[in-house]
Amino acid sequence: MNWTVRLTVNGEPHTLALDDPRVTLLDLLRERLHLSGTKKGCDRGQCGACTVLVDGRRINSCLTLALSLDGAAITTIEGLAQGDQLHPVQEAFIAHDALQCGFCTPGQIMSAVGLLNEGQAGDDPERVREGMSGNLCRCSAYVGIVEAVLDAQATLAGEKERAA
Amino acid sequence: MNRFDYVKPATVAEAIAAAGAPGAAYLASGTNLLDLMKGNVVRPERLVDITQIKELTRIETLDNGDVRIGALVRNADLAYDASFARDFPAVAEALLSGASAQLRNAATVGGNLLQRTRCAYFYDTASACNKRAPGSGCDARDGENSQHAVLGWSDACIATNPSDFCVPLAAFDAVVEIEGSSSRREVALEALHLLPGSTPEREGVLNPGELIVAVRLPAAARGFARHARYLKVRERNSYAFAVVSAAAGLVIENGSIKQARLALGGVAAKPWRAHDAEALLAGQSAEPEVFEHAADAALREAKPSGDNAYKIPLARQLIVRALAAAAQGTPSRMPALPASPFSAVPGALHDA
Incomplete structure (x- = not known):
């Protein structure tokens, strides 16, 4: 079975097909969108290395299924700077x-x-x-x-x- | 993590129908469930993702003055709701003393009520655990058990309930609204969780497929708003589960206690309401000796389940401290370190 998830990541819309519902937001960012700025530390919600913003709110991306966030806007570390102008x-x-x-x-x-x-x-x-x-x-x-x-x-x- | 089927219903009725299949589990934010699944502690065959059910996301005041909190309201949203925090300050303080800001932004009201114990032997699938694998034994009994239960435990299980939120909810007579395939029912929060007895795998009164849709706080609980605190002792002052915690609420008139509410966390498999202590406090003056008698009454049945005898005098001290803090008055602003007993002045820097 296949699932589809639509996410806006750092302002860019993505529609992604997933063949496995186990994909966390963290793994989707790192492995499928190749945004490796978000880090996998403990992968259990204890260390905060995977923190990203979902609709402006910080969460642990390791403890969130990507499919759960269909329609959400994600901001990662790669999306903070405006060109060369750092946040x-x-x-x-x-x-x-x-x-x-x-x-x-x-x-x-x-x-x-x-x-x-x-x-x-x-x-x-x-x-x-x-x-x-x-x-x-x-x-x-x-x-x-x-x-x-x-x-x-x-x-x-x-x-x-x-x-x- | 095992493979599972995933469905995302749009309504409560669809969710309950989808969860009727054996091996199904509801998924809200997943801050506890996904952690358990990553450790293979829990292996659902189907996840019923309820996060799109808009009707579960509301905080509303009913005609009779009760406040009804939808099961999907996020912990942070409830704690920072100005009107809720003003009316139920000890509940807001308990919420903000739990987990981290990231987790509170995600974790839901219903999920908080159903979070599983943090007993390390429950999480370690190589260990014996009667809760995870009924009949396998309890490795906590001869293991690292300094944080385990001192009230209501059994030979089969000495795990504690980790929730902060549930402690003031139990104290202030919260009611849980539950929907199943054929009926809707209500259960007092105090009666939602079960003590382990010989069946620690049965942690609460929910039947398979039933869904918590809301939690209600009665209008009368607002009467404690001027004298309500939640205090929590933990191994570090933030982002840690309670070793012992206490929610206290008082109604005081002319220095005399008209009504009292008291519940403990970190001491048992359920939030522990101390009815005997409340009865002792009613009609007494708000003084340390009275609080000490109440603490003794609350802990009369307490006994160590391992290397945790220290938790009994610790709980006694914390009850006295929580009642004294409640008597002193709810701080006008949420303390910088919510629920910390080390903040000498409410709202002030504890290390200044």
Whole structure:
């Protein structure tokens, strides 16, 4: 039997035929669309390396069947920058040296973008730490990650103010 | 993961019809089910994906004032619904103390109620587990069992229910709406899960093919909104299951407790409502000694099931702390670390 799933990935519409319903969103992104920026860490929803946005909300792509998301808009790390212009969260991660090996970084950045979309943490470092607890970093770059998220939050809040 | 058939019905009636086949399982967001399937702990032959059933995604206030939460409402959406969080703050706090932000964005209300135990022996298919393989034994009894049950356990099973959400739901008399092929029925949340006895594989009262369609909180539960807390002790302060947790709600008039609600998490195979403690609290003054007596009453039947004797005094302390925090008053803003007993001042930085 065959199934069809329609997804918009980083703005581009895709219609994909699947011969197996077991395909997770993570495997679809990496193996079928060759978007390998999204990482497979634990594959069990514990590490956050596979975090992507589905209709603007961060989720673990390893624990989601692709078929379940028919019609959804997905944003991955590859879809954040506008050409050569990095997303403010990407800029902040570089500025604050918020990584060492980099494996968890796409998930950290997507999670941070999701956190800022949610608007619950504001400029409170404790709320940022709590909101980012679903992303593990084995190099323990947490101090830089929290600084980067707070910096990006300030940048985006400033942009919003200027636009208003 | 085993191969399975996949169907995505558009209505509750179609879903129930599709789930009538033997070996079928409902799939909501899958944050627990897919994890179990990846470990071959659960091997459904057919997944009935209910995520497209729009009628299950609503939060509504009924004419009688009850709040009805559709089974597919996401945990984060419920916790951040301003009116819900104002009226049922301990429920919102419990939701936000569970899992991670990513998981809360996906996980559903119905799925939370039906999540399986996190007992490591249940997850490890090489271990004996009466819940996973009835009659095979229980490797937890002589294994790593420091997190296991201290109330309501049996020789067959000492696993705990991992839900945070269910604890205040049990305390505040939530009702679960269930639909089956021939009927619709309601069950008190407190009666949804079963203690293990000699049949730990039977975890709840749902029959095969039945679907949770909604959870209702009674209008009267709003009466506790000014004095309601959920506190949770875990091995780290975020993104961990409860070692012990407590939901407490009080109605206080002139320093005297008119009504009390208390339930515990992490201690049993079900959210543990402490009716005796509630009865003791009613009519008393909101003072530490009274809370201590209530905690003793709540834990009278508690006994260790392994290396977990510490959980009994821990639960006692946490009950006292939760009742004191509830008496002090619901914080005006959700604490930065929801449910953490280490936040000295509600909403403030605990390490500042």
